[in-house]
Amino acid sequence: LAKTTQPISMDSYEGQEVNITCSHNNIATNDYITWYQQFPSQGPRFIIQGYKTKVTNEVASLFIPADRKSSTLSLPRVSLSDTAVYYCLVGDMRTGRRALTFGSGTRLQVQP
């Protein structure tokens, strides 16, 4: 199971772009990279998922280099409501054969 490493915490200001990088050197061929957001006392919420290159949705972008050993979640123009913990997960979710492991995540604090 691919292990992930991400910064414990990050600080930013409203209106800035935030990039959170996740390292996953042992990613397997069938693994996808998925990011979740969690607010206090709530369940994590799916943000974005990708396999290679770049994926963009209405919330974020995910950049994955050709070797797929890392990925970067990009949050454009953050607001106070983006203050949360962000988790990077790597694994093959297609079969549900093996549950994924959440690390400690990156605690993002957005200030006015």
Place this chain on the structure above:
Amino acid sequence: DGGITQSPKYLFRKEGQNVTLSCEQNLNHDAMYWYRQDPGQGLRLIYYSQIVNDFQKGDIAEGYSVSREKKESFPLTVTSAQKNPTAFYLCASSIGGTPYGYTFGSGTRLTVV
């Protein structure tokens, strides 16, 4: 609307008592999961189930038990053997066959008094 319902939201238990946390989903998802979260920590996997009448232990299964008699339901029992049960418990589900992510419930906060 489809989703996952966890109940109750808050639960208090006396030491030595077993308690069961409910998790119900109407998403027609095959797989279901239970995670535990301690303050300031990430999620740790307790049990998961891919299909009805089958489940596997996760990383911290000791002191917990589960059942999967129906596709929609995956209750978690915290037994008296669990030494430190006070935590935030999260249930999730996912659909097999596609690389979609997990859908989580809103959680149950269990406190031992």
